[in-house]
Amino acid sequence: MEQNHLFPIFLKLDQLQVLVVGGGNVGCEKVGAILNNCPAARVTVVATWFAPEMAGIVEGFPNVTLVEKPFSCGDIFGKDLVIAATADRDLNYCIWEKSKAAKVLINVADTPALCDFYLSSVVQKGNLKIAISTNGKSPTIAKRLKEVLNESIPEGLESILQHLHAIRDRLKGDFSEKVRKLNELTSVLVKKD
Template sequence: MEENHLFPVFFKLNRLQVLVVGGGNVGLEKVNAMVQNSPAANITVVSLSFLPELQTLAKQFGNVTLIQKAFSCGDLLGKDLVIAATNDKELNLCVWEKAKGSKVLINVADTPELCDFYLGSIVQKGNLKLAISTNGKSPTVAKRLKQVLQEAIPDTLDEVLNKLHIIRDKLKGDFAAKVKKLNSLTDVLVDPATKEIE
């Protein structure tokens, strides 16, 4: 049976350069997902035309640059990640070929076999951020799980995280001792035998 062997990572997009090829609905969706999660993301969008909503997004987020032109190899210079987000399969394949030749990681929208990475569905509660992947099998299931988790995880969890961060900074001892103490403090979060504290 096939398993999901993806290795999850969280990119600091304010330190990377991202190229999005395509200014339509898919390009808008990808850019919007990135800036909602990383408002200081450095994104260049190359396209012959742009949806008005994408133009508005670029005005709202100063690190989103729109360049009205056809894609060319030079657009990949200095880029760390590329997203091909056009409705032209031949152009998407061309972008993929050029990215692979330049050793730049690429995601070709709706084409899992041409993706080095996926953009998962994101659940966020303050500092807690969960990414959901179905290994490219069903983005719809990922979106539904996102809805369930968004409602199930309490908003107060961020307060717990902040307090645990303060405690972690004050703990004495080596790494193993700190981990043991933090595990002891957080048992209440996962132990079904723990009685509810009122």
């Protein structure tokens, strides 16, 4: 059976420089996803034109820069992540080539073979964030699982997280002892009736 061997990580996009190439529907979707997850993300969007929705998506986000021009190799300089989100397959491939040559991680929208990373479907309840990946096989399944998790995770979980954080800070003992005590306290969350 095939396995998903992706390594899940959470990136601090407010500490990285992100380039999105493309100002159409896909570019809007990617920029919106980035800002929904990290409003302080530092994003540069390069495109020869921008869909009218893009202005609304980036309004109120001073760390987002829209640059209306064709993509050039220099756009990658100083960037940590690149997302190619154009409707032009040849241009997306060119962006992939330039990103790989610059050793910058890249995601080419709707082209899993040219992706170093995928943007996941995300469930968020306060400080709890769960990323869902189908290894590029079915974003629709990820979307449905997101709906299920959103409905089943209680809204009050943020309060529990805050209390556990305060308890963790007051616990005495070595790391193993702290983990044991926290596991004991949180066992109620996974007990079956």
